[in-house]
Amino acid sequence: MKPAPHRDISFTPPMECLPVANLPDGPGWVYELKLDGYRGQAFRDQRGVHLLSRRGKDFSRRFSGVFSSLEDSIPLGTSIDGELVAFDGTGQLSFNALQNADADTNVVFFAFDILMHNWQDTKYLSLKERKTLLSNAIRPSDRVQVSEHFAGPMGKFVAAVREMGGEGVVAKRLKSHYEPGRRSGAWSKKRINIGQEFVIGGFTPGSNGVDALVVGFYEGRSLLYAARVRSGLVPATRRDLYARLKSRVIPDCPFRNLPEAKSGRWGQGLTAAKMKQCIWVRPELVANFEFLEWTDSNHVRHIKFVALRDDKDPRQVVRE
Numbered sequence: 001m002k003p004a005p006h007r008d009i010s011f012t013p014p015m016e017c018l019p020v021a022n023l024p025d026g027p028g029w030v031y032e033l034k035l036d037g038y039r040g041q042a043f044r045d046q047r048g049v050h051l052l053s054r055r056g057k058d059f060s061r062r063f064s065g066v067f068s069s070l071e072d073s074i075p076l077g078t079s080i081d082g083e084l085v086a087f088d089g090t091g092q093l094s095f096n097a098l099q100n101a102d103a104d105t106n107v108v109f110f111a112f113d114i115l116m117h118n119w120q121d122t123k124y125l126s127l128k129e130r131k132t133l134l135s136n137a138i139r140p141s142d143r144v145q146v147s148e149h150f151a152g153p154m155g156k157f158v159a160a161v162r163e164m165g166g167e168g169v170v171a172k173r174l175k176s177h178y179e180p181g182r183r184s185g186a187w188s189k190k191r192i193n194i195g196q197e198f199v200i201g202g203f204t205p206g207s208n209g210v211d212a213l214v215v216g217f218y219e220g221r222s223l224l225y226a227a228r229v230r231s232g233l234v235p236a237t238r239r240d241l242y243a244r245l246k247s248r249v250i251p252d253c254p255f256r257n258l259p260e261a262k263s264g265r266w267g268q269g270l271t272a273a274k275m276k277q278c279i280w281v282r283p284e285l286v287a288n289f290e291f292l293e294w295t296d297s298n299h300v301r302h303i304k305f306v307a308l309r310d311d312k313d314p315r316q317v318v319r320e
Helices: 064-073 095-099 127-137 154-163 235-248
Strands: 029-034 038-045 048-053 078-087 106-117 144-146 168-173 187-191 195-204 212-219 222-229 279-290 304-309
Touching: 029 154, 038 064, 038 106, 048 064, 064 106, 064 144, 078 095, 078 127, 095 304, 106 127, 154 168, 195 222, 195 235, 212 279, 222 279, 235 279, 235 304
Parallel strands: 106 144
Antiparallel strands: 029 168, 038 048, 038 078, 078 106, 168 187, 195 212, 195 279, 212 222, 279 304
16 A cells, blocks of 8 residues: 655544443453543644644643653554543642643653554554554654553553542443544543543632532433532632623523422422522533432532643433
């Protein structure tokens, strides 16, 4: 096969992971540590090096250290899928460090797939073939690394991730092709710790602008209410959230499953009376939350705000 003619490389919508209750097991699967960072896409064409977010936004200035390293790490005519993560002063992965990264923050791009190699489209190849190409194409550096994968057994790997306090596990089928923008199940994920992203669909006002957030997740095209959140909202965070939310105010509730008939055992139910306290917003902002557990009514208990996620498409936020 002749190499494709040299041309500009364009952004590819990333393949998505399907949240599952039970990870697939067997010789046809490999497992990776679920990284708590920003999805990134790096490529190098005749225009130079490019570092983009999961939604195609330019990351070159925000993560200039990684951007500078890419020219030496990926060859011309190559496009890479991966994750940007940050390490705190103790060497631990830290999403907060990533969100507030400056020139001195230790940010690393972990590459886990290759979409183009030597100007050839590689998405139609099997994951097994792509992993081999990736390991041969990348020249590792302090800022650019190849994400490791393991052949199992799955249970042993999950146990190791749980022991180290990892966020979760991703399972990938070795025979699968790269499916841009799809969540087919060829890539599956399971959280080990309890937490996930939710979409902000409203808030109740307070002295610093926001007293509590009203959050939920998508089921098909419908936004479903999951919880009201006060924990984790310090005064500065409340003011910042209000500054972002006030321009998104709308007259109608965006949650399909509201109002609810009762408050419920844990008081998370949002009745018509409680809804009168709420200000609704366009469901455009996504944030990370930690919580104790899901209830039978699709609510979450003891939920805590962690940080906003400006790299996530709200429509992709589902129950994990």
